Amino acid sequence: MAVNIAILGFGTVGTGLPTLLSENKEKLAKILDEEIVISKVLMRDNKAIEKARSQGFNYDFVLNLDDILADSEISIVVELMGRIEPAKTYITQAIEAGKNVVTANKDLLAVHGVELRSLAQKHHVALYYEAAVAGGIPILRTLANSFSSDKITHLLGILNGTSNFMMTKMSEEGWTYDESLAKAQELGYAESDPTNDVDGIDASYKLAILSEFAFGMTLAPDEIAKSGLRSIQKTDVEIAQQFGYVLKLTGEINEVDSGIFAEVSPTFLPKSHPLASVNGVMNAVFIESEGIGDSMFYGAGAGQKPTATSVLADIVRIVKRVKDGTIGKSFNEYARSTSLANPHDIENKYYFSVETPDSTGQLLRLVELFTSENVSFEQVLQQKGNGKRAVVVIISHKINRVQLSAIQDKLNQEKDFKLLNRFKVLGD
Amino acid sequence: MAVNIAILGFGTVGTGLPTLLSENKEKLAKILDEEIVISKVLMRDNKAIEKARSQGFNYDFVLNLDDILADSEISIVVELMGRIEPAKTYITQAIEAGKNVVTANKDLLAVHGVELRSLAQKHHVALYYEAAVAGGIPILRTLANSFSSDKITHLLGILNGTSNFMMTKMSEEGWTYDESLAKAQELGYAESDPTNDVDGIDASYKLAILSEFAFGMTLAPDEIAKSGLRSIQKTDVEIAQQFGYVLKLTGEINEVDSGIFAEVSPTFLPKSHPLASVNGVMNAVFIESEGIGDSMFYGAGAGQKPTATSVLADIVRIVKRVKDGTIGKSFNEYARSTSLANPHDIENKYYFSVETPDSTGQLLRLVELFTSENVSFEQVLQQKGNGKRAVVVIISHKINRVQLSAIQDKLNQEKDFKLLNRFKVLGD
Numbered sequence: 050m051a052v053n054i055a056i057l058g059f060g061t062v063g064t065g066l067p068t069l070l071s072e073n074k075e076k077l078a079k080i081l082d083e084e085i086v087i088s089k090v091l092m093r094d095n096k097a098i099e100k101a102r103s104q105g106f107n108y109d110f111v112l113n114l115d116d117i118l119a120d121s122e123i124s125i126v127v128e129l130m131g132r133i134e135p136a137k138t139y140i141t142q143a144i145e146a147g148k149n150v151v152t153a154n155k156d157l158l159a160v161h162g163v164e165l166r167s168l169a170q171k172h173h174v175a176l177y178y179e180a181a182v183a184g185g186i187p188i189l190r191t192l193a194n195s196f197s198s199d200k201i202t203h204l205l206g207i208l209n210g211t212s213n214f215m216m217t218k219m220s221e222e223g224w225t226y227d228e229s230l231a232k233a234q235e236l237g238y239a240e241s242d243p244t245n246d247v248d249g250i251d252a253s254y255k256l257a258i259l260s261e262f263a264f265g266m267t268l269a270p271d272e273i274a275k276s277g278l279r280s281i282q283k284t285d286v287e288i289a290q291q292f293g294y295v296l297k298l299t300g301e302i303n304e305v306d307s308g309i310f311a312e313v314s315p316t317f318l319p320k321s322h323p324l325a326s327v328n329g330v331m332n333a334v335f336i337e338s339e340g341i342g343d344s345m346f347y348g349a350g351a352g353q354k355p356t357a358t359s360v361l362a363d364i365v366r367i368v369k370r371v372k373d374g375t376i377g378k379s380f381n382e383y384a385r386s387t388s389l390a391n392p393h394d395i396e397n398k399y400y401f402s403v404e405t406p407d408s409t410g411q412l413l414r415l416v417e418l419f420t421s422e423n424v425s426f427e428q429v430l431q432q433k434g435n436g437k438r439a440v441v442v443i444i445s446h447k448i449n450r451v452q453l454s455a456i457q458d459k460l461n462q463e464k465d466f467k468l469l470n471r472f473k474v475l476g477d
Numbered sequence: 478m479a480v481n482i483a484i485l486g487f488g489t490v491g492t493g494l495p496t497l498l499s500e501n502k503e504k505l506a507k508i509l510d511e512e513i514v515i516s517k518v519l520m521r522d523n524k525a526i527e528k529a530r531s532q533g534f535n536y537d538f539v540l541n542l543d544d545i546l547a548d549s550e551i552s553i554v555v556e557l558m559g560r561i562e563p564a565k566t567y568i569t570q571a572i573e574a575g576k577n578v579v580t581a582n583k584d585l586l587a588v589h590g591v592e593l594r595s596l597a598q599k600h601h602v603a604l605y606y607e608a609a610v611a612g613g614i615p616i617l618r619t620l621a622n623s624f625s626s627d628k629i630t631h632l633l634g635i636l637n638g639t640s641n642f643m644m645t646k647m648s649e650e651g652w653t654y655d656e657s658l659a660k661a662q663e664l665g666y667a668e669s670d671p672t673n674d675v676d677g678i679d680a681s682y683k684l685a686i687l688s689e690f691a692f693g694m695t696l697a698p699d700e701i702a703k704s705g706l707r708s709i710q711k712t713d714v715e716i717a718q719q720f721g722y723v724l725k726l727t728g729e730i731n732e733v734d735s736g737i738f739a740e741v742s743p744t745f746l747p748k749s750h751p752l753a754s755v756n757g758v759m760n761a762v763f764i765e766s767e768g769i770g771d772s773m774f775y776g777a778g779a780g781q782k783p784t785a786t787s788v789l790a791d792i793v794r795i796v797k798r799v800k801d802g803t804i805g806k807s808f809n810e811y812a813r814s815t816s817l818a819n820p821h822d823i824e825n826k827y828y829f830s831v832e833t834p835d836s837t838g839q840l841l842r843l844v845e846l847f848t849s850e851n852v853s854f855e856q857v858l859q860q861k862g863n864g865k866r867a868v869v870v871i872i873s874h875k876i877n878r879v880q881l882s883a884i885q886d887k888l889n890q891e892k893d894f895k896l897l898n899r900f901k902v903l904g905d
Binding site for chain 1: 497500501504505507508607613614615618619622623624625626627628693749751754759766767768769770771772773774775776777780782783785786787789790792793794801802803810811812813
């Protein structure tokens with residue numbers, strides 16, 4: 050017996066599926082009684098079809114989604130086009146036509162997940178997207194299954210391979226932001242407009258999806274605080290190392306009594322933290338839970354084969370469910386109403402890098418400013434000035450988000466101070 | 478509706494289940510429509526029952542397994558007694574009575590897994606044992622589900638928390654083997670007879686189970702090479718660090734064209750390897766596969782709550798399957814006939830620590846001995862002798878298992894040489 054699937058979009062990930070299917074033919078035959086067959090592939094235009102044919106791909110290429118929707122032999126539609134449209138329309142139509150859907154589209158799931166999931170529920174079809182978060186790491190299914198008996202209190206992830214590659218170069222090779230970005234673009238990790246990667250937007254999409262699986266709560270894009278890499282200076286990276294930390298872009302969700310707080314931001318990670326040694330384009334998700342305690346899931350965040358492997362695992366799951374007659378169950382069955390944490394309840398240490406006039410009395414002014422908000426210092430480093438301007442670096446004791454805002458406001462009000470950077474510092 | 482479960486053995490893990498059930502009541506209610514109720518608990522004797530009652534546990538304690546088997550309301554039996562007997566007999570009877578079984582018993586599964594699994598298949602009941610390997614890490618279900626679309630070529634794990642605790646103390650604090658063992662016993666990590674932990678037996682049980690899930694192959698206990706910690710000296714640990722490695726007890730399975738090779742042994746791990754920073758009682762499994770590439774799963778290897786959480790995840794899975802009408806499917810559906818690698822195909826670098834007479838010409842003899850087996854050196858360190866005996870340390874280039882045996886035989890034939898230690902060295 051054959052299970053016919055259709056692929057929408059035949060780019061990097063899509064062209065990886067045929068290889069995986071043939072490499073794992075024997076194993077898949079052991080697990081399923083049925084063979085997975087790529088029945089139709091939706092292409093953008095005839096030129097794309099010609100190109101695919103010239104590369105040796107001999108599928109039934111079509112230009113119209115209706116050819117796939119009308120094919121009653123096709124039970125699974127795999128969307129690998131990316132971006133919101135036309136992917137959203139196509140997935141909607143596929144679900145309405147009774148097809149099960151697999152997608153790796155994090156943007157779409159983060160922004161329109163609620164709508165698409167409820168549509169899939171209504172039509173009793175599967176909507177799976179393991180590959181949307183941390184590419185090759187099977188984190189979503191693990192959260193849905195293995196953490197069903199556990200309460201997660203804290204999730205900390207390195208969720209964007211491009212920015213982690215850049216931060217690794219900055220930390221280990223002393224490169225600047227610009228040098229790291231140029232290399233990431235040269236290697237094809239970053240696009241010519243790197244906004245999504247370096248401003249934490251891509252990571253925030255993944256964090257939104259993780260929030261649903263780990264905390265059962267849906268977050269709107271603007272409910273996730275975001276800051277990115279653009280302002281990071283060589284000295285920030287050096288000071289992190291000097292103080293025993295590694296600077297990385299993390300996505301974090303904390304649950305406190307009042308609710309959850311989610312943030313993507315550059316973070317000082319203690320060198321001994323398991324995430325501190327996650328380098329290059331690798332991703333990892335570190336979880337603290339009441340049952341299991343600390344756990345971490347590490348792997349490739351992107352790339353043709355890792356992503357295609359996660360997509361294929363979703364397809365296999367659907368084939369099994371169809372055979373078992375249990376199709377249509379939600380990918381993630383844990384859902385609560387969202388409650389956002391009171392900003393008084395979210396506490397962290399912070400690193401502040403402040404440019405001041407290079408004259409006596411400036412440190413005193415800074416100390417007074419912080420003290421007026423009841424913020425004390427764990428470490429202070431006054432760097433040698435150039436006669437005009439100097440930089441003072443502070444690591445605070447733990448403060449809450451309200452204190453943090455107040456400090457930032459006061460620093461901004463002082464015309465001759467300039468807050469160069471403010472990063473979260475992990476640890477007690 | 479309630480799902481009634483029975484617990485066999487009410488020790489550390491068993492007494493953790495009630496807490497977990499109440500802590501996760503709300504979440505479990507969202508995921509399941511049914512409440513999990515501990516209906517009966519099998520105890521050793523009346524004294525044990527009295528003790529449990531005095532600790533505030535108010536269950537229907539029974540002394541006879543038949544009371545559980547005859548209770549048609551009980552659908553799941555959770556075996557937490559450990560060891561082979563009477564656990565094996567009890568699980569057999571439970572399966573034959575049509576009960577689904579959850580166990581954390583690695584010894585039993587590693588030695589009698591084939592028999593028990595086929596019995597469970599025959600009676601269309603579940604036999605799940607996520608907690609048997611790496612306690613809190615959901616590695617078995619992840620291998621069964623998320624790697625269904627991937628081909629694993631290499632598995633390397635830190636699978637025994639006690640020995641990893643000891644190795645961490647030896648590496649980081651410079652403790653001796655005896656000091657580390659005494660501390661592990663004081664903290665309750667090691668038993669008074671530490672054989673299972675320090676000789677790699679416990680790790681080999683877990684490796685046998687992992688082999689089934691990751692490679693689809695069943696290994697008999699004597700098909701896994703084993704060496705342990707007892708011979709490790711302070712100098713071995715120091716030299717590892719000096720050469721850029723960390724010495725740890727690992728379990729490893731490699732697949733080559735001729736088959737798989739499994740081994741538990743002290744191993745020099747390059748400091749940059751993700752497993753090198755897995756310290757204390759933590760466990761981790763590092764996987765290389767053709768699809769995902771490198772991935773790692775890290776967490777607590779033992780302990781009441783992590784183990785109970787994995788047990789409860791198995792129970793939840795059974796409840797779902799019963800509801801879906803899909804109970805009786807094998808925990809792991811990937812099975813091939815076992816084929817063991819040709820020893821010529823398994824290549825590693827090795828560390829040799831050889832005691833020689835403290836006189837000129839000994840290094841030449843050693844070099845000649847290794848050269849006669851076509852083995853060349855990557856690093857050599859001759860330590861200062863005491864006038865009578867000296868120690869020479871060698872890291873070889875890659876050699877296969879046949880060369881390794883030949884070298885060891887020749888070293889043993891030289892009466893005035895003594896092979897103090899031989900450890901595997903990871904890396905190219």
